[in-house]
Amino acid sequence: MDQPGTTATGPHGDGGLVTFRTSASPDEVVAFYRERAEQAGLSSVMGMNQGDARAYGAAGGPAGATNIHVVAAPGKGGETSVQLSWSEGR
Secondary structure (H helix, E strand, O other): OOOOOOOEEOOEEEEEEEEEOOOOOEEEEHHHHHHHHHHOOOOOEEEEEEEEEEEEEEEEEEHHHHHEEEEEEHHHHOEEEEEEEEEEEO
């Protein structure tokens, strides 16, 4: 992790944001979170490829309040920089 994650509680439940680096490629990072989101019953709502960067979003629950968004981009030293945010929804 680049720094401690940030968490919060709001009207739609808990959520947070974390940034980290990994040796996995941006495509592998997005595939990992897409698989987990689909296993949790979320539906894909956003996908983006811009250069070597990748982004993915999924949502579900009441009014799509449960969601996850991941952005993965090549970083220094061959690592992938990842920003992951989520909201549990209620």
